[in-house]
Amino acid sequence: MDQGMIKGVQGFRFATRPAGIRKAGRTDLALIFSEVPALCAGVFTTNKVVAAPVTLTAPRIRRGECQAILVNSGNANACTGEPGLQNARRCGDLAARALGIDPELVAVSSTGVIGAPLPMDRFEEHVPLLAADLAADGAMAVAEAIMTTDSFPKVSAAQGEAGGRPYTILGVAKGAGMIHPNMATMLAFVLTDAAVEPALLDQALRQGVDLSFNSITVDRDTSTNDMVLVLANGLAANPVICRGTPEGEAFAAELNAILLDLAKMIVRDGEGATKLVEIRVRGAVSYGEARQAACSVATSNLVKTAFFGEDANWGRIIAAVGYSGAEVDPEKIDILFGDVQVVRNGLTTGKELEERATAILKTPEFTVTVDLHLGDGAASYYTSDLTYDYVKINAAYRT
Amino acid sequence: MDQGMIKGVQGFRFATRPAGIRKAGRTDLALIFSEVPALCAGVFTTNKVVAAPVTLTAPRIRRGECQAILVNSGNANACTGEPGLQNARRCGDLAARALGIDPELVAVSSTGVIGAPLPMDRFEEHVPLLAADLAADGAMAVAEAIMTTDSFPKVSAAQGEAGGRPYTILGVAKGAGMIHPNMATMLAFVLTDAAVEPALLDQALRQGVDLSFNSITVDRDTSTNDMVLVLANGLAANPVICRGTPEGEAFAAELNAILLDLAKMIVRDGEGATKLVEIRVRGAVSYGEARQAACSVATSNLVKTAFFGEDANWGRIIAAVGYSGAEVDPEKIDILFGDVQVVRNGLTTGKELEERATAILKTPEFTVTVDLHLGDGAASYYTSDLTYDYVKINAAYRT
Known part of the structure; x- marks a missing residue:
């Protein structure tokens, strides 16, 4: 699992921009794009106060296919009512139009202050520019763009093999507690080119989150915006990995290891933490x-x-x-x-x-x-x- | 409810000593004595790791009568096994012998470090001296002797009337969080000379604790030694106050007010608290x-x-x-x-x-x-x- 060698995942491309949502000159808007619609699974905040991007994205992910993730830091779009939901939808639409895909295939995610409206002019201007900038080696830049009080970007990757074909799993995450001035969030996006059975992907994600992100604590606060997504685009062209097989168990173990690695990074980077x-x-x-x-x-x-x-x-x-x-x-x-x-x-x-x-x-x-x-x-x-x-x-x- | 006027409660006497259990020169051992056996009720820690004095005292209080409370700071007598329980019993026996009463009428209470044996020689020497020193106006001294990281002693008192006879309720408490080096505790002892029906005393205590000590938080930690006792010796010679009467409601309200007053003092004195x-x-x-x-x-x-x-x-x-x-x-x-x-x-x-x-x-x-x-x-x-x-x-x- 030499992560240093892994710079990307087949068929996934990345772009980031300093869009002026958080503070001037700092990247705060990121786009992840899969060349083909990817199988997906997700886990979302259990907080009853749910931010608009979660309200928009959760049902999209449940439909089982996703091709793009648009994520911003600097503004959580939480406690923003019906206009907030319309703004989240508009963000997704901007990404879909720029990428030429169905808006239902776009996941939208936000982290930052609660209760302030999204600066939509920033999105109108910068989302199209993101789509033009996509590159295969930008995962680390995405991890940087989604940082809030994080002190280092969080990336973890591994390679596996199924039916003689190698595949890659790569995850990025952010989180260091809930944050000044108003709140924050744990976000993680895991990408793989492996072809996997939908039930395996969903089960492996849930088990993995249970043993990782749901087993860490910095403070005890569950944010309104927490979201973990996994996308599998199948471009490794391996025979589909199924539950109850040795390859299925290996895939789940690798996914678990990446989630746990990211989760431990969040604790290590916990606000003020030294241990x-x-x-x-x-x-x-x-x-x-x-x-x-x-x-x-x-x-x-x-x-x-x-x-x-x-x-x-x-x-x-x-x-x-x-x-x-x-x-x-x-x-x-x-x-x-x-x-x-x-x-x-x-x-x-x-x-x-x-x-x-x-x-x-x-x-x-x-x-x-x-x-x-x-x-x-x-x-x-x-x-x-x-x-x-x-x-x-x-x-x-x-x- | 001019607490400044209330120095004691009819029939209750108090004594304290620097017994060298906590640190040299500081009072750390206190005795509360009622001239006659008092009706009592108690609420104890819900922690499954229970300190020896709680194990000893809870069943004694449940029997409904108590005449003396021996309490020390500096050592919690928790996680001390069977020898710890024997030591707690020995402390109670020392007090009973010195006071000439049945050991079953003595409540024993401790607060301080976890896991260290009680220095029994200190108790052997000082408990008899306490019994010889009892005085009617020592409630404030008791509140001082049970302080650990508390920055001020906690006393609250009120007067009521039943059947034309005045009565007094006086409470002392300690607590400011759980404490260095190993722990600490919330303790409260409430004394009244009112004659009350046992069911009223028990019910009023439980409701009052629910609205006071169980509705405060400094940290979220429940100690192994928490204990709230109320003793009613009936020496006000009022007609017995019963549940479901206006006087019963007034008594419960006064008890509640004292418990809430003490509980707020604990939060105000919370470790490091400024609000x-x-x-x-x-x-x-x-x-x-x-x-x-x-x-x-x-x-x-x-x-x-x-x-x-x-x-x-x-x-x-x-x-x-x-x-x-x-x-x-x-x-x-x-x-x-x-x-x-x-x-x-x-x-x-x-x-x-x-x-x-x-x-x-x-x-x-x-x-x-x-x-x-x-x-x-x-x-x-x-x-x-x-x-x-x-x-x-x-x-x-x-x-």
């Missing part, structure tokens, strides 16, 4: 309860500030497990930082091991394992530390 | 959903950092309402800061009102109202802002 911590819960009575316990630890402000403080504070971890709602027997709980066990059967293993654990907390990436010793349920959550800079970034009016 | 904000949700389809939406807004790190930033950021509030799980129609949502409406029917009311709202955010205490316009459900949650100092206090090893 990436995997919270691994095992021995729960079920997968669901393992997730519940892992989520409770991963989202605890006290646990996250202790990570920032490089403090092997297992008391806060055991408390967060205790109030997670998962079934626990306090006298069976083990806790490890890396491979150093600080709690056995709910009791401290002593000062010496706690000091060894502190050395692990000083590293930028580590794992906390909580073993409940009740069953086979296991799950991981990825979290960042809670720092001065998180407060600074999000209290921007004061700082 | 006390009431999140008032109305127009929800039910009380439960109003609570759910209010809790979601009150616990959002993004909302709390925006409060610190004095930023009228309604986008974060509407997003938190949207992912709360409560039923919402985005096009019906109104949001007000104080009496300034910044959102009507899910849309901004404009820059001018947003600037007026910013002035309200600069005050130390204000209300945010979210009207969902779907039904009659209404509930309030009280929250603090999330500040640099919260991070500093909780990442203490690093700072």
Whole structure:
């Protein structure tokens, strides 16, 4: 999986522009185009306050075909009412006309401030120019154009093989928490030239998102604009990859790995974050309860500030497990930082091991394992530390 | 309700000592004693990891009678296994022997670090001395002895009348978040000389806690040691106050007011907090959903950092309402800061009102109202802002 070698995906082309939506001189508008209509699947925000581009795009994706994605940063087009929806539709229409395709094949996506109308003149002017600029090697530029408070562009890619034909999967993502001044978003677009069965694509995306984007936390806020799309245009000309085959499993594993790679980049780039911590819960009575316990630890402000403080504070971890709602027997709980066990059967293993654990907390990436010793349920959550800079970034009016 | 006048409650006596459990020279051990066994009710942590004093005390309180409360700061006696439970019992026995009462009438309560054994020699030495020091006017000293990261002692009191006889209710509390190095706790003890029906006392406590201590948030962490006890010794010699009577309602209202007063003090004293904000949700389809939406807004790190930033950021509030799980129609949502409406029917009311709202955010205490316009459900949650100092206090090893 040498990503450095992968610059694009067969049949996909990219363009970006500084359109003046976010701030002058910075790329903020991007177009992804597939030469042929691609099979697609999508996962969208579960927030009941849904931004216009999600309202427009979700039913289009559900129809199963997509050929272009138009995405802007700088304005979320959320809480903008019926005019906002008309604007989203107009953006899609502009892209469709410039590309000469059916508007129903265009996905529209936005990230940025809530409650402000889209500057439509910027779109009218720049979308046609994007279509004229499409190039095969522009994926990194797209990742840059969709950044908001992100500090680095997020791209991950892999190659696979099906029926003797190589194929590529490439994903771009953005996200670093919800953001000043009003909000933000997690967006990810994954592109592949593999030919895959629709049911496989959909299932692999849902499982992959569950284990990646739905298992990370910077703050606990779910944006109005979250969107993960996967497009498969089939131009690798491999025999169609189906569910329940070794090739189907390999494809799903590769897609999962890319989604998890992108998701970890988002945590690593979390607002103010200095640590990436995997919270691994095992021995729960079920997968669901393992997730519940892992989520409770991963989202605890006290646990996250202790990570920032490089403090092997297992008391806060055991408390967060205790109030997670998962079934626990306090006298069976083990806790490890890396491979150093600080709690056995709910009791401290002593000062010496706690000091060894502190050395692990000083590293930028580590794992906390909580073993409940009740069953086979296991799950991981990825979290960042809670720092001065998180407060600074999000209290921007004061700082 | 001139609290300044109320120094004690008939028949209750108090003592405190610097016992060397927390740090040298600071009071950290307190005893509350009623001359006669008091009717009691209690609410305890819902954390599944329960500290030894809670395990010991909860069944004693459920029996309905209590005559003494022994409480220490500096050590939570949590995650200490069977020896911890034996130590808690020994503490209660020491108090019972010193007071000449049945050990089953003693409640034991602890707050402080998790996972360390209680220094029993300190209790052996100091509990008998406490019993010899009891005085009627020591409630404030008890509030001081149970402080951990609290910056001020928390006492609230009121007087009522039943059957022409005056009675007093007095409460003390501690709590400012969960705390360095390992934890902490919310504790509250409410004492009254009123004679009340057991069912009224229990019901009034549960309702009051629901509207007060269960409606506040500093961080979202539920400690292993949380405990609220109310003791009613009946020495006011009033006719017993019963449920479903005007006097019963008045008693419950007074108890509620004291619990809410103490709960607000805890938020005001929240770790690093500079603001006390009431999140008032109305127009929800039910009380439960109003609570759910209010809790979601009150616990959002993004909302709390925006409060610190004095930023009228309604986008974060509407997003938190949207992912709360409560039923919402985005096009019906109104949001007000104080009496300034910044959102009507899910849309901004404009820059001018947003600037007026910013002035309200600069005050130390204000209300945010979210009207969902779907039904009659209404509930309030009280929250603090999330500040640099919260991070500093909780990442203490690093700072």
